[in-house]
Amino acid sequence: MRLINRYPDRPSRLLLVILPFALVLFAYFMGSAERLTENPNDKLLPSAGQMIDAVKRLAVTADARSGDYLLWQDTASSLRRLAIGLGISALAGLCLGIAAGTLPLFGAPLSPLLTVVSMVPPLAILPILFIVFGLGELSKVMLIVIGITPCLARDLEQRAREIPSELLIKAQTLGASTWTLMLRVVLPQLLPRLLISLRLMLGSAWLFLIAAEAIASTDGLGYRIFLVRRYLAMDVILPYVVWITLLAWLMDWGLKRLTLRAFPWYEGARA
Amino acid sequence: MSFITVNNVWQQYDDQVVLERLNLNVAEGEFCTLVGASGCGKSTFLRLLLGQERASRGQILLDGEPLAGEPDASRGVVFQRYSVFPHLTVLDNVALGLELPRSPLLGRLFGSAKRQARDEAAQLLDKVGLGHALDKYPAQLSGGMQQRLAIAQALIMKPRVLLLDEPFGALDPGIRKDMHALLLALWRETQLTVFMVTHDLSEGFSLGTRLLVFDKVRVDPHAPGAYGARITYDIPLNSDRRTARAAVDALPAELAGTLRIA
Numbered sequence: 001m002r003l004i005n006r007y008p009d010r011p012s013r014l015l016l017v018i019l020p021f022a023l024v025l026f027a028y029f030m031g032s033a034e035r036l037t038e039n040p041n042d043k044l045l046p047s048a049g050q051m052i053d054a055v056k057r058l059a060v061t062a063d064a065r066s067g068d069y070l071l072w073q074d075t076a077s078s079l080r081r082l083a084i085g086l087g088i089s090a091l092a093g094l095c096l097g098i099a100a101g102t103l104p105l106f107g108a109p110l111s112p113l114l115t116v117v118s119m120v121p122p123l124a125i126l127p128i129l130f131i132v133f134g135l136g137e138l139s140k141v142m143l144i145v146i147g148i149t150p151c152l153a154r155d156l157e158q159r160a161r162e163i164p165s166e167l168l169i170k171a172q173t174l175g176a177s178t179w180t181l182m183l184r185v186v187l188p189q190l191l192p193r194l195l196i197s198l199r200l201m202l203g204s205a206w207l208f209l210i211a212a213e214a215i216a217s218t219d220g221l222g223y224r225i226f227l228v229r230r231y232l233a234m235d236v237i238l239p240y241v242v243w244i245t246l247l248a249w250l251m252d253w254g255l256k257r258l259t260l261r262a263f264p265w266y267e268g269a270r271a
Numbered sequence: 272m273s274f275i276t277v278n279n280v281w282q283q284y285d286d287q288v289v290l291e292r293l294n295l296n297v298a299e300g301e302f303c304t305l306v307g308a309s310g311c312g313k314s315t316f317l318r319l320l321l322g323q324e325r326a327s328r329g330q331i332l333l334d335g336e337p338l339a340g341e342p343d344a345s346r347g348v349v350f351q352r353y354s355v356f357p358h359l360t361v362l363d364n365v366a367l368g369l370e371l372p373r374s375p376l377l378g379r380l381f382g383s384a385k386r387q388a389r390d391e392a393a394q395l396l397d398k399v400g401l402g403h404a405l406d407k408y409p410a411q412l413s414g415g416m417q418q419r420l421a422i423a424q425a426l427i428m429k430p431r432v433l434l435l436d437e438p439f440g441a442l443d444p445g446i447r448k449d450m451h452a453l454l455l456a457l458w459r460e461t462q463l464t465v466f467m468v469t470h471d472l473s474e475g476f477s478l479g480t481r482l483l484v485f486d487k488v489r490v491d492p493h494a495p496g497a498y499g500a501r502i503t504y505d506i507p508l509n510s511d512r513r514t515a516r517a518a519v520d521a522l523p524a525e526l527a528g529t530l531r532i533a
Contacts, residue, residue, distance in 0.1 A: 082518075164352075166354060168422070169321070169323055169348065170356075173343065173428065173430070174368040175368065175372035180374070180378030184378040185356060185381065188358045189356075247351075265358050265409075265410060266451040
C-alpha cells in the first residue's frame with residue numbers, strides 16, 4: 001500500500017504524538033546524566049532534580065530580598081504587558097483593516113502605508129521607543145503594538161476585500177448605510193478571522209515582549225531569563241522556557257476554542 | 272403609464288461597447304425575463320437597474336425620476352450565489368432588512384421592536400417554506416433553500432422592483448420547478464415588477480409576461496468591441512396572467528386587497 005494511503009489508528013496515533021516529545025526528553029536526560037557523572041558541578045544540562053529545586057525556590061518560596069514569589073510575579077507582569085499589547089493591536093488592526101478593506105477612499109492612502117510600515121523591523125526601532133516612551137511599561141507595550149498591528153491590519157484588510165461584493169450590495173438593498181454595513185456585515189465576518197490572525201501573531205508578540213524585557217525591565221519572564229544568564233543558571237532558564245511555551249500554547253488553544261464556540265458559522269475555525 | 276423608462280442607454284468600458292441604444296418601457300407589475308448569449312450584456316443591464324453601475328450615456332427613469340446611482344431599498348436583488356449573510360441565522364438574515372433602516376446608529380433593534388421584527392420575518396419565512404429552519408445558518412441549508420432565503424430577504428423590504436440574476440442557475444431541475452412556483456405565487460401576491468436574467472430559455476418563456484432577447488445586431492470581426500448588444504426581440508407572453516393582473520389592478524383597492532390575500 002502506498003504511504004499516502006496509510007493512516008494511523010487511534011492508539012498508534014497517540015503513540016506517534018507522544019513519541020517525538022519522549023525522544024527529546026530522553027536525549028536530554030541521557031546527556032545531562034552523562035555530563036553530571038563526569039563533573040557534578042556542570043551547569044549546562046541540569047538534572048530534573050536541580051530544575052525542580054530551582055522552580056521551588058522561585059515559585060513557592062518568597063524571595064529573601066523583596067518577599068515576592070518571583071515566578072508568579074514575573075508571569076503576572078509579562079502576561080499583563082502581553083494582554084494590553086495584544087488588546088490594543090487587535091482593536092487598532094481591526095479598525096485599520098476594516099477601513100482600508102471596505103472603503104476605497106480610505107484604502108488608497110492606508111494600504112501602501114501599512115505595507116511599508118509592516119516592513120520596518122520592530123526591534124530596530126526599539127531604541128527609539130525607549131527614547132520616546134521611557135523605560136517604563138509603555139515602551140514594552142508599544143513594541144508589541146508596533147510589531148504586530150500592521151500585520152494584523154494587512155491580514156484583515158485582505159479578508160475584508162475577500163467578502164463577496166454581492167453581500168455588500170445586498171446589504172445596501174436592505175437599507176444599510178456605510179456605517180451599519182460595516183457594523184453588521186463586515187465586522188462580524190472579520191471577528192473570527194481576527195482571532196485566527198492573533199493566534200498566528202502570538203509567537204511574534206512573545207518575541208517582542210521578551211526582547212523588551214531583556215533590555216530594560218525589573219521583572220517579567222524575559223527579564224528573569226536574561227538576568228540569571230550571567231550565572232549560567234540553566235536550571236532556571238530551562239523551566240522558564242518550558243513555562244513560556246506552555247503559556248503560549250494555552251493562549252493559542254484558548255483562542256481556537258473561542259473561535260469555535262463564538263462563531264459556529266465560520267468554517268475556517270476548524271483549521 | 273410607464274413605470275421604468277430606459278432612454279437611449281449605452282454602456283461601455285474603455286473601447287468595449289456592451290450595450291447600445293437601449294430603449295424600453297416597462298409597466299408596473301410586469302415580469303420581464305432577459306435572455307441572450309453569454310457576455311451580451313443582460314447582467315450589465317441588470318446592474319444598471321440595480322444602480323451598481325452608471326450608464327455611460329442615456330438615462331433610466333423609475334416612476335419618472337432618474338434612478339438613484341447606488342443600490343437602495345427600492346430595488347431588491349437575488350444573485351446566483353453569495354446572496355445571504357453566512358454569519359446570521361435564517362431568521363436574522365431576513366430580520367436584518369427590518370433592523371437596518373430603523374436603527375441608523377447601531378443597525379440593530381432591541382426589546383419589543385426586535386421581537387416584532389423577528390415575528391414579521393418568521394411569517395415571511397413561513398410563506399417561502401423555511402418556517403422549520405429559522406435557527407439554522409445558511410451553510411446548513413441546501414442550494415434551493417438558500418435561494419428561498421435570499422428571496423424572502425429581498426421581499427421583506429417590500430421593494431417595487433425585484434432583480435434576479437440567474438437565481439436558479441445552480442439548482443437541480445426539480446428544485447428549480449418548485450422555485451418557479453414560489454416565485455410566481457409571490458409575484459401574483461405583490462405589486463412587484465420583476466427583471467430576471469436567465470440562461471434557460473424555457474424558464475424565460477414560462478415565467479415571464481414579457482421576454483427580452485439581448486443580441487448584437489452589428490458585428491465587426493476586426494473590432495469585436497466596437498458594437499454592443501440591443502434588445503432584438505421583445506415578446507409579450509402568458510397573456511392570461513397579464514390580463515388577470517390588469518383586472519385585479521382595476522378593482523377597487525379594498526376588494527383587490529382581499530383578493531390578493533386569498
